Amino acid sequence: MTAIWTVNKSIFKKNITQVAGNSPVMAVVKNNAYNFGLDFAIKTFLESGVETFSTTSLREAIKIRQLAPEVVIFLMNPSIEFDTLKEWDIQMTLPSLSFYHQYKNELSGIKVHLEYENLLHRSGFKTFDEMKQVIKENSDLPKEKQLDITGIWTHFGYADEFDVSEYEIEKEAWLTGLNDILKQYDFQFIHAQNSASFMRDELFEHHTHARLGIALYGCRPYSSLPKGSVKQSLTLSANVIQCRELKQGESIGYSFSYTADKDMTIAVVDIGYGDGLLRTRSKHDCMINGTRYQIKALMMSHLLVEVDKTVKPQDTVVLYSKDMRVDEYTFKGVGANSEQLSALNHCTLERKIIE
Ligand SMILES: Cc1ncc(COP(=O)(O)O)c(C=O)c1O
Known part of the structure; x- marks a missing residue:
């Protein structure tokens, strides 16, 4: 007898469909797909019609490409392994004006999404004017030296919080700047919302994808959501x-x-x-x-x-x-949903997928 980690695949798939509704989803599959396993997750997301993925690790991004040759892969952390990014067709965040200036030459031909820093302050351009400056400097270069600006994005630091006003502030800053920049430029990818933001507000206007993690893995991001809104597999x-x-x-x-x-x-x-x-x-x-x-x-x-x-x-x-449910214990203070999922040890637990 051993302890067993079991996932019911049909419930996992039903949950994807239910959470996403009619909105296009960029599935966050970082940290081995929230510890569900990249192989299982990519295959199951593909079967459910999700074809855009994001992670923080270049190693994982390459693994996704090996599993899914046709999909869009977005690397949320910057990397300076430019040849590898090109070889595996991985799109990457452009995290700051200084990064752009430091690697302007090496960035030619790389597909990037401009990142707006906002209140999370983890990464990103300080202002939309800085992003406009990059677009301008890039367009002044000869075509073969340009980077390929395919997207624009941000990450909300407070979408899971209800007792403070920061989410409304960061949302307003992003949407105002975005609407302004869209008067001059088009982007193929526009994404900002994690599970909490998407479930609170639905997909914002102009956004091409909701960038979802935890809800796709079966946990409610906040406690006022009804249990039926997210299914745990x-x-x-x-x-x-x-x-x-x-x-x-x-x-x-x-x-x-x-x-x-x-x-x-x-x-x-x-x-x-x-x-x-x-x-x-x-x-x-x-x-x-x-x-x-x-x-x-x-x-x-x-x-x-x-x-x-x-x-x-x-x-x-x-x-x-x-x-x-994992989220029941999150709301009791055990730790974040992702913390409980990530800790589970696949080297010692038996792993079973019920089809
Ligand atoms: C940049 C970024 N986007 C999206 C997500 C997905 O967030 P959630 O799991 O709350 O949906 C994460 C998760 O930490 C993230 O770091």
């Missing part, structure tokens, strides 16, 4: 190995992992932090035979769970499922 399950009777005051696990405050039955379960279960997640519950039980301690390869007499060795212990 992932199940993480483990097994009861033994049930132990503990007297009040007895301890179990290394160095008093847990000390019983009353006589109780503890199930020892074959999953731990070595399998990627977050310590914060172990402050909550798991499900055995349809009932929720409190987790008492987390070790590298084991969990200790307070159970009742109905629980038996070999019973399945569910940590995540459609009834124990």
